[in-house]
Amino acid sequence: MIDYRTPLPDLLFALNHGADAARLHHWDAELASDVLTHAAAMVDGVIAPLDPIGDMEGTHLVEGRAIMPAAFVDAFRQFKEGGWPGLAVAEDYGGQGLPHILASVLSEMLSGACITYQMVLALSHGAMRTLIASGSDAQRRTWIPRLASGDYLATMCLTEPQAGSDLGLVRTTATPAEDGSWRISGGKIFISGGDQNLTGGRILHLVLARTPGAPAGTRGLSLFLCPSHHADGGRNAITVVRLEEKMGMHASPTCQVAFDGAWAEIVGAPGEGLRRMFTMMNAERLDVAVQGVGLAEVALQRSLAYAAERRQGRAGSAEGPDVISRHGDVRRMLLTQMALALGCRAMVLRTLVDLELERTPALMELMTPVCKAFVTDAAQEAASLAIQIHGGYGFLREYRVEQIARDARITPIYEGTNGIQAQTVAGRVIRLDNGAALTEFKAEIIEAAHGAAPAAAAALTRALAAVDKATAAILPRRDTGLVATSYLRLLGLVAFAAAWTRLETAAPFAPNPDRIRNCALFVRDWMLPEVDHLAARCQNDGILGSLPDSVFAP
Numbered sequence: 001m002i003d004y005r006t007p008l009p010d011l012l013f014a015l016n017h018g019a020d021a022a023r024l025h026h027w028d029a030e031l032a033s034d035v036l037t038h039a040a041a042m043v044d045g046v047i048a049p050l051d052p053i054g055d056m057e058g059t060h061l062v063e064g065r066a067i068m069p070a071a072f073v074d075a076f077r078q079f080k081e082g083g084w085p086g087l088a089v090a091e092d093y094g095g096q097g098l099p100h101i102l103a104s105v106l107s108e109m110l111s112g113a114c115i116t117y118q119m120v121l122a123l124s125h126g127a128m129r130t131l132i133a134s135g136s137d138a139q140r141r142t143w144i145p146r147l148a149s150g151d152y153l154a155t156m157c158l159t160e161p162q163a164g165s166d167l168g169l170v171r172t173t174a175t176p177a178e179d180g181s182w183r184i185s186g187g188k189i190f191i192s193g194g195d196q197n198l199t200g201g202r203i204l205h206l207v208l209a210r211t212p213g214a215p216a217g218t219r220g221l222s223l224f225l226c227p228s229h230h231a232d233g234g235r236n237a238i239t240v241v242r243l244e245e246k247m248g249m250h251a252s253p254t255c256q257v258a259f260d261g262a263w264a265e266i267v268g269a270p271g272e273g274l275r276r277m278f279t280m281m282n283a284e285r286l287d288v289a290v291q292g293v294g295l296a297e298v299a300l301q302r303s304l305a306y307a308a309e310r311r312q313g314r315a316g317s318a319e320g321p322d323v324i325s326r327h328g329d330v331r332r333m334l335l336t337q338m339a340l341a342l343g344c345r346a347m348v349l350r351t352l353v354d355l356e357l358e359r360t361p362a363l364m365e366l367m368t369p370v371c372k373a374f375v376t377d378a379a380q381e382a383a384s385l386a387i388q389i390h391g392g393y394g395f396l397r398e399y400r401v402e403q404i405a406r407d408a409r410i411t412p413i414y415e416g417t418n419g420i421q422a423q424t425v426a427g428r429v430i431r432l433d434n435g436a437a438l439t440e441f442k443a444e445i446i447e448a449a450h451g452a453a454p455a456a457a458a459a460l461t462r463a464l465a466a467v468d469k470a471t472a473a474i475l476p477r478r479d480t481g482l483v484a485t486s487y488l489r490l491l492g493l494v495a496f497a498a499a500w501t502r503l504e505t506a507a508p509f510a511p512n513p514d515r516i517r518n519c520a521l522f523v524r525d526w527m528l529p530e531v532d533h534l535a536a537r538c539q540n541d542g543i544l545g546s547l548p549d550s551v552f553a554p
């Protein structure tokens with residue numbers, strides 16, 4: 001079993017050639033390489049060793065406080081001293097002012113090295129983006145420097161027992177106080193980082209709550225900043241009632257949090273909560289895709305290392321036994337993992353560069369769910385294949401591939417289940433503004449085909465024809481429930497293939513050009529043909545369309 005090692009050459013290749021980061025104003029490839037080299041040393045040396053400790057020790061509730069393993073506290077102290085929390089925050093707010101894309105690459109490294117460590121930090125970036133988009137000047141000046149320095153971490157408090165995917169059911173209330181502040185009362189569940197001892201419990205909670213007389217549903221929700229501590233250092237009326245026991249992500253504190261008239265400030269105006277919270281939710285959705293890339297990468301690394309050592313059977317040699325990486329079926333699995341890790345990275349980084357360039361909102365509205373769902377599904381597959389490649393040893397804790405599968409399992413669920421992402425795309429996004437999002441999406445695919453080898457360009461053109469067929473079948477439907485997931489996967493697969501086409505075109509610059517050329521071929525010949533099957537499903541939902549409720553009676 002090996003620990004995670006930052007795949008620095010692959011990351012730089014994906015950034016410069018897959019994502020074309022040079023499109024960013026003031027992009028400095030040399031500086032990016034220096035920064036990421038330093039980050040890699042810290043991630044490999046300080047963060048990766050936390051992963052097995054976190055899995056074994058977990059986080060515990062002690063006298064109402066969530067206590068993470070001591071090694072995490074020490075690692076965070078070093079992380080903070082290195083200025084990493086403020087890497088991409090504007091200098092005006094005390095950050096280093098580097099491009100956001102570098103913070104996302106760091107996020108991928110942290111996810112591969114130790115997903116629970118990444119998770120407890122992850123929400124700060126979304127909170128800062130939300131403050132920049134929606135906060136008052138005073139709110140920005142107060143909170144962004146505290147988050148950028150790592151003195152505070154943040155949470156996103158949406159979920160309640162009766163309100164999961166359906167946030168219109170949120171019951172937590174906010175009542176106005178005479179001084180213009182608000183008091184929050186209610187209970188939130190599943191709150192990641194709802195308490196922790198990395199910052200001594202200093203947390204900025206972003207809470208969705210309902211104001212007096214607000215309409216039912218999501219229109220009645222408002223967004224609040226609810227800090228763990230008052231200005232005088234005393235604690236706000238926020239209590240962690242319980243920590244959840246989970247199948248994975250053991251060190252990540254998943255908290256049930258009670259707000260008992262907690263002091264808060266509103267962000268924006270009453271009723272604007274969901275719209276303003278979407279800044280954070282969309283940032284976190286892309287960050288969950290980044291988590292998926294990191295998890296697929298570490299699954300690949302452990303599999304390659306194991307398959308290069310384990311000897312079983314003969315694969316062409318006279319004597320044998322040969323290493324299992326020489327067997328065709330194991331190669332199929334390794335190639336699949338490789339294709340998923342490298343291709344998803346290129347796809348997500350390109351989307352993040354587009355986001356930083358403020359490209360059309362329509363394209364971002366489509367690519368955010370596409371990346372979230374496709375990449376988190378890819379992480380499941382890569383993790384499951386890692387277990388299979390390890391054979392029986394994969395089922396043992398010792399080799400730590402089962403841990404990847406356990407940790408990765410939440411990614412298709414949180415930040416809006418992949419099913420909800422699919423509904424959003426098939427039911428809404430592709431219908432807005434005369435299909436502006438799909439028009440942009442197709443332009444991106446056509447652009448990837450330009451300059452590509454003829455076979456690659458032809459494959460993308462065929463794949464776009466499958467998208468057209470599926471879209472034509474979906475648009476007239478009112479209820480897209482049965483086919484939405486197939487449709488979203490279809491779009492994901494096409495975007496993924498386009499990402500691979502870009503990598504293939506740039507293969508001479510890759511750290512391992514053979515790997516890129518052969519993987520690109522594998523994607524084109526083995527993976528991409530699934531688009532025809534997916535399009536056929538979207539055109540004909542067959543038996544599923546006419547099932548009576550009685551079939552599903554418990």
Ligand SMILES: Cc1cc2nc3c(=O)[nH]c(=O)nc-3n(C[C@H](O)[C@H](O)[C@H](O)COP(=O)(O)OP(=O)(O)OC[C@H]3O[C@@H](n4cnc5c(N)ncnc54)[C@H](O)[C@@H]3O)c2cc1C
Nearest residue numbers: 156157158159164165190191192254414415416417419420
């Ligand atoms: C480890 C962990 C960390 C989390 N962190 C946070 C956090 O920091 N902050 C936070 O607010 N929440 C957090 N969550 C909550 C998470 O976002 C929710 O669990 C998730 O949104 C799904 O809600 P639910 O669990 O209530 O499932 P439900 O909404 O009950 O969904 C159950 C199933 O029904 C499907 N479904 C539901 N509605 C529809 C529909 N309209 N159409 C089609 N299918 C539908 C879903 O796709 C799913 O398959 C976390 C959860 C976990 C487990």
